């Protein structure tokens with residue numbers, strides 16, 4: 001099959017740092033196409049142009065990958081919203097749309113699997129088979145429609161992540177496997193995050209790392225330890241929110257009066273584009289190979305991060321030129337003279 005990019009995932013990784021962009025579900029919720037709570041990507045079938053548009057904005061902002069929006073498009077989740085009959089169509093369309101837009105800019109296409117909420121570490125065999133069946137059907141459709149690699153993400157359990165990795169290998173797909181690091185040091189099945197990444201690398205993951213949950217401040221220290229522990233490429237897709245040692249994950253952020261901010265009132269904890277650009281530079285400095293953004297991500301962040309990594313993106317044509325702002329761009333004395341009607345004297 002002709003892929004939108006002529007390069008494979010492995011070739012692209014060896015060319016230098018890759019820029020990723022995610023946060024589709026949160027952004028499309030803000031735009032009115034996904035329901036908060038279940039967060040099932042019904043937009044794929046209900047408003048495909050809205051999804052296409054966001055892909056295109058991430059592509060223009062410099063993302064090297066179009067990630068098919070199959071996050072939460074698995075059997076259990078669709079059942080929750082009464083749409084399990086749409087499972088196959090939803091998965092196929094998501095990958096098709098990602099391919100369509102990727103072809104506009106030579107991006108790679110990633111299939112996507114994630115935490116299923118079915119895995120039970122107390123009963124790994126039986127629950128694992130349910131998870132395996134869901135991944136097999138989702139990725140089987142993704143292979144049919146065409147993907148360059150798979151992003152298995154927001155993994156709470158090493159056990160579940162390993163099942164996703166096995167299914168990718170059954171299908172001959174390279175896998176980038178990232179953990180959600182909600183807890184201070186270990187996965188929900190009790191493995192230290194760094195050790196878990198090492199185990200995934202030992203099992204043949206192409207890339208390992210972290211996504212979601214942590215903002216730059218609490219993700220970077222873990223990334224340094226992961227970088228030191230594995231000798232394969234690593235990935236970082238943080239959320240653009242101000243997490244700290246007391247609250248390493250954005251799920252627990254609270255307002256001054258104690259209200260939980262996740263998931264619908266996180267704005268007051270948000271990072272600026274400049275701070276996310278700083279994150280991208282710092283991640284590159286410590287040797288992260290795939291640098292992106294997760295929930296809360298939006299095109300202006302991605303462009304700022306891509307530019308911080310030395311890229312000129314299609315959207316860079318409209319990057320800020322504050323020197324041309326009518327007020328901020330001129331010295332105070334010029335503005336004052338203009339207001340006094342003496343503009344010709346300074347122009």
Ligand SMILES: [Zn+2]
Nearest residue numbers: 212213294295
């Ligand atoms: Zn996320």
